[in-house]
Amino acid sequence: MKQLTSAENLDDFVSKDGFSLLFFSASWCGPCQQMKPVVEGVASMMSDRFNTIRLDVDQSPQAAAEYGIRSVPTLMLVKDDQIMAQQVGAVPPQQLMQWLNQRT
Structure with a gap:
């Protein structure tokens, strides 16, 4: 998992x-720390199915605003600059895997 810093461009x-x-x-x-x-x-x-990028909303406020994070x-889950799916809140590993398997 890549941790994006404020100096890096998400794109x-x-x-x-x-x-x-x-x-x-x-x-x-x-809940973020649990996740x-x-x-x-x-x-x-x-x-092998996707790359993962972690963004701290306080360090990357522009990216958070760009994606409408509230x-x-x-x-x-993003593909070709399109948001394919969104999950808000903490979920257990099995539920996260199921959510991703249904969409990738």
């Missing part, structure tokens, strides 16, 4: 020929 990391999973979170968000190892684990198991944690 440079979003896959141009496949899926990208964007994980919007914040350091002060308890971090879940997303990391699922992302490593499914790395709540964290938010997972967004």
